[in-house]
Amino acid sequence: MKLRSYLLLANTISIMFIIILLLVFFRYMLLSKEQFIWLTLATVSAGLVSGLLHFLLVRPLEAAVRRVGEGAGRIASGDLEARVEHTGLKEFKLLAEQFNHMGSSLQKSFAQVKAAEYAQRELIANMAHDLRTPLASVQSYVEAIEDDVIQDEETFKRYLGTIRSETIRLGELIQDLFELSTLNAEKREPGELRLATVTVEDILVELLPRFTKPFEAKLLQLRVKLPHRPLLLTIQPRHLQRVLQNLLENAVRHSPRGGWIIIEAEEMNGHTEKFIRFTVSDEGEGVLEEERERIFERFYRSDRSRSRESGGAGLGLSIAKLLVEQYGGKIGVQQSSPQGSTFWFTVHEAAEGGEDTVNRKKSRRGVT
Template sequence: MKLRIYLLIASGVSTSIILLTLFICYRYMLLNWKDVVLLTTVTLGAASVSMLIHYFMTRPLEKAIHAITEETTHISEGHFEGQVPQIGPAEFQRLADQFNRMTGKLNESFQKLRTAEASRKELVANVSHDLRTPMASIQAFVEALQDDVIQDKETFARYLQTIRLETGRLDGLIQELFKLSQLDAGGTEFVPERYHVDHLLLDGLQSLAFQLEEKQLQVDVDMPDRLPPVAIMPQEMKRVLSNILDNAIRHSPVGGTIEIKVEQISEQYVQLDIQDHGQGIDEEDSSKIFDRFYRADPSRTRASGGAGLGLAIAKSIVHLHGGTIGVDSHTGEEEHGSRFWFTLPIY
């Protein structure tokens, strides 16, 4: 039964009680017949006017309730874009406002769920591809060795070396996947310690000394003499630095320069900038470069370009430390290259 009918019935019941009271008064001789007729007429007239006013004044209430009902139907069907008009009394307007806020939050939540589901499907597809390629290579070489297809020792040793490299690729991918899932699940406890940025840079550059020498790259470091220690987990931050430096080395031209700048940007943070002079990153790729398995250059093979998880892991680790990470890139003819930066909390 509609709200308007309920209110009209309530008004009718009130009028009936008044008429019954008048009849009882007449029955027990408390009022004469003329008074009863007069009071009855006045009562019926007032009741009619009251019911008419009730009828028109409840229309905004009915519209407000109808609008909310329609929107709940849309929500049950998975549509969260609608808005309930703020009409009727102040209480109903506040209800509509709260309802619209709830709808907006539900829409955001479901959008995140859809994005997460799409990312999960893409993750499974990319992982399957990255695992299938080295597995197929290992299987082919092992079968060739088992069938005695290879007779000379040099080719035999080269096949074993290839199997070893492909196994290493598999192990590296599995380790990166495990680390990323651990970070996403909150399985890495943040236990920072006092550490100096110069030690972090030294360790990171030493671990990549072979790659730097192989491409004949020069590293220029701009760092103030006095810099406060930072509060980090050294092993995790070394992984961040190595991932970004490895990316810079891969995209730098032979004989080029990688510039590293360290500065204190506030009382709470120190910032590290790593600038290469490669081809740069397109603007549309800059916002996606930290997504897992994303490659700015689709033509790069997985053998040379890695699994595409390094920067995603770096982003998760930096966020775990309460810092920020980003990239600025130029792809013009006069100026090109990429500048990756991230912040570290001061101890």
């Protein structure tokens, strides 16, 4: 039943009830005939006026309800941009406002779902691309060995070395994917993290020897610049090490033969707390300005870095970004002078006297 019909029916029932009461009063001589006639006419007249008013006043209510219904129908048919006009009584304006807010939320959620689906398709496509190349290489070299194509021992060892390096590359890619998914699943606020106090010198002393062979292979030179006093940070050691490792791997990958890589840490004072700003600079081809935001997206690589020789999986920088931001820090890249790139990130400095100051007078132990 429509709202208008419902109200008119209620009005008619009220009038009939009054007339029945008047008949009862007349039947028991409580009213004279003349009084009964005048009261009946007055009741019918009031009923007609009430019905007319109902008819006129219900129309805007029906229009407001119809607009909401039409908007709901458009959203149900897939038009998430459907909105309702804010007109009518205060209650219907509030209803329209809430309806429009619901529509905006649905549109935003649908856009997020589409973006997630696109990211998932892109992730699968990139994974297939990055897994296919080393797998194809391993397969071709293994088939060559199985078919006794290799006759001399030197070529045989070279093939085995290539197979080994490609399997390592596959393992690193799988480990990066696992770590990236773990970081996304366990993303926490800085206050929820289990913090530890570490010294920058200890991290570098443990990390830098891993890069001896890559540096020797490209004849690279390393320079480390640290403040005179030991730097204490509130971060899990393995996380700081992973960030520096990823940035160093990126610097080595894009550095020219015989180039310099510079690691620097400097103290910076904020409004309420201190933090340390790390930079890793190289003398490579640099990063275009329009790519400096996207370069931290997973699997993103510029065209110049997609070659087999210099292209990584495109996960290292996104992992570094997740780790840094998880501790409330920031990360970015800027152009070096006169060439190359400088990747930087910030980490909060530990409070003075925290965790027995981790041997404040500890020597630099080989960091030069």
